[in-house]
Amino acid sequence: MAHTTEPTPVVRALYHDDDVLISAVKEIRAAGYKISEVYTPFPVHGLDKAMGLKETRIAMAAFMYGLLGLTVAVTLTWYMMISDWPQNIGGKPNINWGMNMPAFVPILFELTVFFAAHLMVWTYLVINGLYPGADAQNPDPRTTDDYFMVELPAADGLVDVLKKSGAVEIAEA
Amino acid sequence: MFVFTSKMKLLAGSLTLVGLVFLLIGFNTDYSSHAAEGHGTSAHAEDHTAEASAVDVEAVPAADEATAHEAEAADSHADEVDEAEAVDAAVGAEGDHAEGHEAHAAEGDHAAVAEHVEGHEAHATEGHGATHDLSANRPWAAFLVNSIFFLGIGIGTLFFLAIQYAAQVGWSAGLIRVFEAVAMFVGIPLLGILFLAVTGGMHMHHLWHWMAEGIMDPASANYDPIIAGKEAYLNVPFFTVRILAYLLIWAGAAYLLRRNSLREDAMPKGQNMFFTQRKLAATFIVLYAVTSSTSAWDWVMSIDTHWFSTLFGWYTFAGMFVTAMTVLNLLVMYLRLNNHLPWINANHQHDLGKFMFAFSVFWTYLWFSQYMLIWYSNIPEEVTYYLPRFKGEYKPLFVMMVAMNFIFPILVLMSRDAKRIFGFIGLAAVFVLAGHWMDHYIMIMPGAVGYDYGFGFAELGGILFYAGLFLWVTLSQLAKAPLKLQNHPMLTESEHFHQ
Numbered sequence: 001m002a003h004t005t006e007p008t009p010v011v012r013a014l015y016h017d018d019d020v021l022i023s024a025v026k027e028i029r030a031a032g033y034k035i036s037e038v039y040t041p042f043p044v045h046g047l048d049k050a051m052g053l054k055e056t057r058i059a060m061a062a063f064m065y066g067l068l069g070l071t072v073a074v075t076l077t078w079y080m081m082i083s084d085w086p087q088n089i090g091g092k093p094n095i096n097w098g099m100n101m102p103a104f105v106p107i108l109f110e111l112t113v114f115f116a117a118h119l120m121v122w123t124y125l126v127i128n129g130l131y132p133g134a135d136a137q138n139p140d141p142r143t144t145d146d147y148f149m150v151e152l153p154a155a156d157g158l159v160d161v162l163k164k165s166g167a168v169e170i171a172e173a
Numbered sequence: 174m175f176v177f178t179s180k181m182k183l184l185a186g187s188l189t190l191v192g193l194v195f196l197l198i199g200f201n202t203d204y205s206s207h208a209a210e211g212h213g214t215s216a217h218a219e220d221h222t223a224e225a226s227a228v229d230v231e232a233v234p235a236a237d238e239a240t241a242h243e244a245e246a247a248d249s250h251a252d253e254v255d256e257a258e259a260v261d262a263a264v265g266a267e268g269d270h271a272e273g274h275e276a277h278a279a280e281g282d283h284a285a286v287a288e289h290v291e292g293h294e295a296h297a298t299e300g301h302g303a304t305h306d307l308s309a310n311r312p313w314a315a316f317l318v319n320s321i322f323f324l325g326i327g328i329g330t331l332f333f334l335a336i337q338y339a340a341q342v343g344w345s346a347g348l349i350r351v352f353e354a355v356a357m358f359v360g361i362p363l364l365g366i367l368f369l370a371v372t373g374g375m376h377m378h379h380l381w382h383w384m385a386e387g388i389m390d391p392a393s394a395n396y397d398p399i400i401a402g403k404e405a406y407l408n409v410p411f412f413t414v415r416i417l418a419y420l421l422i423w424a425g426a427a428y429l430l431r432r433n434s435l436r437e438d439a440m441p442k443g444q445n446m447f448f449t450q451r452k453l454a455a456t457f458i459v460l461y462a463v464t465s466s467t468s469a470w471d472w473v474m475s476i477d478t479h480w481f482s483t484l485f486g487w488y489t490f491a492g493m494f495v496t497a498m499t500v501l502n503l504l505v506m507y508l509r510l511n512n513h514l515p516w517i518n519a520n521h522q523h524d525l526g527k528f529m530f531a532f533s534v535f536w537t538y539l540w541f542s543q544y545m546l547i548w549y550s551n552i553p554e555e556v557t558y559y560l561p562r563f564k565g566e567y568k569p570l571f572v573m574m575v576a577m578n579f580i581f582p583i584l585v586l587m588s589r590d591a592k593r594i595f596g597f598i599g600l601a602a603v604f605v606l607a608g609h610w611m612d613h614y615i616m617i618m619p620g621a622v623g624y625d626y627g628f629g630f631a632e633l634g635g636i637l638f639y640a641g642l643f644l645w646v647t648l649s650q651l652a653k654a655p656l657k658l659q660n661h662p663m664l665t666e667s668e669h670f671h672q
Binding site: 046059063090091092102103105 | 541544545548549551587588589671
């Protein structure tokens with residue numbers, strides 16, 4: 001059985017309260033088990049810290065996207081308004097980009113925000129495998145209503161820990 | 174309990190005293206030497222009437238050294254004007270605004286006689302003419318710069334304190350005592366401005382150009398019809414009354430909020446004055462909405478009396494608010510480092526840092542909104558404000574100021590972690606404070622002293638004087654009551670605040 005392709009069996013524990021969930025997550029991690037996923041019907045404040053999730057890097061991505069947007073805007077305004085087809089608009093100088101820069105600031109700002117916001121959303125969706133027609137990844141529809149589920153790989157002694165932590169239902173899959 | 178140690182007392186007291194000595198030296202310095210260096214802005218008398226022309230400028234009796242420097246100064250300015258007009262003032266805009274000296278400014282006939290260019294330059298740089306040497310205003314203008322800068326710390330914090338009550342803010346409840354202590358400072362710079370208004374009314378200086386003798390009098394040679402049209406608002410008695418009203422409303426609100434908060438401490442456990450405080454705060458905010466704008470028009474915008482900008486009040490307020498947020502960040506940082514605020518953690522500091530960051534951007538937004546509309550519409554009566562600032566000698570300061578107030582806080586404070594690290598906050602704070610001091614300087618100096626600006630005893634003295642008083646007031650207020658409110662209903666929320 002050295003090259004098994006079977007997925008490792010997982011244990012799913014259901015909780016009925018978000019406060020219990022948080023303390024349970026802490027207990028499970030303190031007992032040395034690794035939690036792979038938690039499903040909740042609403043965002044639970046402090047859960048990410050309790051689970052020990054890494055800090056998101058989306059902020060750095062957003063900054064890069066913003067810079068990209070700014071670059072696109074500079075190129076766009078320079079090519080259209082200065083290089084390709086300079087026009088006299090309100091007598092504003094169009095000899096070089098810098099002289100006419102104040103007029104472009106709204107465009108620079110909007111495109112920076114546009115790129116940062118849109119690409120950030122797309123990045124989020126791609127990383128999380130969310131796209132139109134994607135299969136639901138939720139193993140139990142009750143977690144969209146009033147149950148909280150902790151999912152983790154099966155291990156020895158895990159069930160006792162889960163029971164002790166206040167799980168109302170434990171299933172192995 | 175915070176203690177106002179004798180070491181800090183000594184620091185605050187000596188700062189105030191040294192500042193006072195510097196101010197005395199500054200006020201007794203003769204600044205007129207700068208005028209002879211060939212700027213020629215102050216020496217050339219001129220009138221404001223709609224017929225202002227080359228002949229008029231020449232006809233008005235010029236100050237003694239004016240004649241000697243006339244040709245030279247005109248020459249040196251001709252190039253500058255050439256450039257300024259070619260780029261900004263005159264491109265495609267000539268003739269549309271043939272009104273008084275504006276027409277004069279937009280003519281763009283550089284072949285005209287030297288006096289002509291001279292007259293235009295004087296208009297462009299000062300926004301108004303003057304029959305007296307503007308350099309005499311220098312120490313007074315410097316004192317106004319410092320008064321406005323330090324007033325910003327007090328009034329910005331008072332406004333912030335009022336918001337905490339009006340919006341029922343939870344996270345900041347553990348910091349209210351710090352806000353109160355800083356807000357109590359608001360009266361002192363107001364007294365400084367009152368002093369300037371009274372001395373101006375006594376004609377000891379003409380920092381506010383509309384206070385000049387005879388400027389509202391049609392019979393006077395100094396008559397200015399545009400300024401005379403504003404007499405109903407810009408007159409010394411009403412001006413003084415307005416300052417007293419600001420003093421009453423602002424310092425009064427600070428005093429009442431502080432008094433109620435101390436009373437609340439003495440109440441039995443579980444009772445509080447939150448709703449009294451909320452009503453008071455809401456009332457103050459409504460009054461401040463009006464007075465923040467009018468005070469900015471009074472003290473800063475009326476220096477360039479002909480010029481006006483509708484968002485000037487907000488622009489000034491934004492600068493003041495950032496200054497206040499920065500000082501609060503530093504003060505909370507200082508208190509935390511000395512373990513006076515064990516219930517305050519990096520999350521609270523983070524939120525204060527967000528305010529500093531966000532309002533730096535907000536300030537830039539308003540600054541640019543004002544600049545771009547004026548740049549784009551290119552109406553001479555408006556662009557005169559930006560000519561000395563963007564085309565004249567103030568340009569390096571102006572550009573540096575924008576960089577310090579926008580690019581620097583953006584880059585240093587954008588990251589989440591940076592707002593939680595003392596070093597980054599401190600670094601950004603130094604730049605933001607210096608930047609906003611320069612912003613006030615550039616708002617006031619070109620109109621008040623023309624190009625006779627500088628940084629000397631008067632400027633430094635004002636900073637030290639007010640900084641000493643600020644330390645004294647704030648630290649003694651902090652020491653007067655426990656740093657943690659006793660009965661505030663949001664206190665628990667504040668202690669558990671995290672993100």
